[in-house]
Amino acid sequence: GAVVSQHPSRVICKSGTSVKIECRSLDFQATTMFWYRQFPKQSLMLMATSNEGSKATYEQGVEKDKFLINHASLTLSTLTVTSAHPEDSSFYICSARVWGEGYTFGSGTRLTVV
Amino acid sequence: DAKTTQPTSMDCAEGRAANLPCNHSTISGNEYVYWYRQIHSQGPQYIIHGLKNNETNEMASLIITEDRKSSTLILPHATLRDTAVYYCIHGRTGANNLFFGTGTRLTVIP
Numbered sequence: 001g002a003v004v005s006q007h008p009s010r011v012i013c014k015s016g017t018s019v020k021i022e023c024r025s026l027d028f029q030a031t032t033m034f035w036y037r038q039f040p041k042q043s044l045m046l047m048a049t050s051n052e053g054s055k056a057t058y059e060q061g062v063e064k065d066k067f068l069i070n071h072a073s074l075t076l077s078t079l080t081v082t083s084a085h086p087e088d089s090s091f092y093i094c095s096a097r098v099w100g101e102g103y104t105f106g107s108g109t110r111l112t113v114v
Numbered sequence: 115d116a117k118t119t120q121p122t123s124m125d126c127a128e129g130r131a132a133n134l135p136c137n138h139s140t141i142s143g144n145e146y147v148y149w150y151r152q153i154h155s156q157g158p159q160y161i162i163h164g165l166k167n168n169e170t171n172e173m174a175s176l177i178i179t180e181d182r183k184s185s186t187l188i189l190p191h192a193t194l195r196d197t198a199v200y201y202c203i204h205g206r207t208g209a210n211n212l213f214f215g216t217g218t219r220l221t222v223i224p
Contacts, residue, residue, distance in 0.1 A: 006157070036214075043201070044158070044214040093157050095212075102148060103212055105157035 002028045002098040006106025013084055013113055021079045021109045023094035029074035030096035034103075035067075038091040050077040084113040118202045123219040126196075132189040134218050136202030139183040145205055147178060148212065149187045151198040158201065158214075161187065192222045 003026040013019050023033055031052045036044040048069055049057040056069035068080040081088055089112050095105040119137040126132040138147060146165050150158040162169055162176045164185075169176045175188040189196055201217040 001160075004157075034212075043216050044152075046213060091155070095157075102160055102163055104160060105150075108155065108157045110155065 002026070002096070002104045004030075004033075004094060004096050004104050004106040006094055006109060008109060009107060010110045011112070013111070015085055015113055016083055018080055018082045019084055019111060021081075021092055021094075021111075023077045023079070023096075023106050025075045025096050028096075028098060030077070030098075031074060032097055033071060033077040034095045034097075035069065035077075035079050036093045036095065038093060038108075044093060047079075050079075052077075081111065084111070086113045089113045118204060118215045120200070120202055120215060120218045122216065123221070125221050125223055126189075126192045128194060128222050128224050129191055132187075132192040132196065132220055132222070134187040134189075134200050134202075134220065135184065136186070137184045138202065138204045141182055141204045147176065147182075147185050148203045148205065149174070149176065149200065150203065150214075151196075151200045152217070153198045161200075192220075194222050194224065196220065197222045 005024045007022050033050040035047045037047050038044045046059050047062045050069045050071040052071045052074050058064045066082055071077040091108050091110055093108045095103050097103050146163050148163040149161040152158045162171055162174050164176045178185045199217040199219050201214050203212045205212050
């Protein structure tokens with residue numbers, strides 16, 4: 001089936017720095033990708049929808065200037081957490097819709113801000 | 115947000131069938147029922163989806179009631195590796211996203 005590759009799987013950064021997470025669709029083109037965040041023992045919460053060649057759509061309460069999304073090609077979407085703080089520590093997951101197969105998810109990125 | 119209701123947790127003996135129920139009374143006529151599972155610290159894994167007919171694949175079976183307001187995911191012979199959180203979601207195939215509920219934490223017991 002279709003695969004979404006997400007990197008890095010884990011990252012530790014200092015408070016105030018920025019972190020970029022990549023999400024690549026392998027062997028298929030993804031005009032739309034989705035970014036989720038998951039806190040411990042909670043469900044996935046949709047943060048934003050990434051659209052190739054246009055601006056991302058953010059869910060209510062998600063700061064677009066803090067969580068920068070770039071979807072410059074049909075196979076790559078990136079999420080940059082800017083000026084990270086400890087409260088941004090979370091599990092970030094991307095996904096893409098695969099026509100005829102539903103949605104496929106990346107393996108997730110564990111972000112720890114110290 | 116499309117809302118589903120699932121038991122918070124369930125246990126199942128290894129080798130037995132695991133039956134996971136889900137209520138989705140607000141489902142629309144053109145919405146599918148999707149099941150995903152998430153093993154600790156990994157991304158969700160697709161299991162199965164259906165519209166109104168029962169479905170079966172190599173992983174599981176999906177039984178959807180005639181009124182489509184509820185469904186049951188069946189893992190025919192649960193193994194320890196099936197321990198995970200199972201999410202039931204409904205949405206249109208052309209929809210832009212999936213909204214996750216709280217899911218059912220299934221523990222397979224040796």
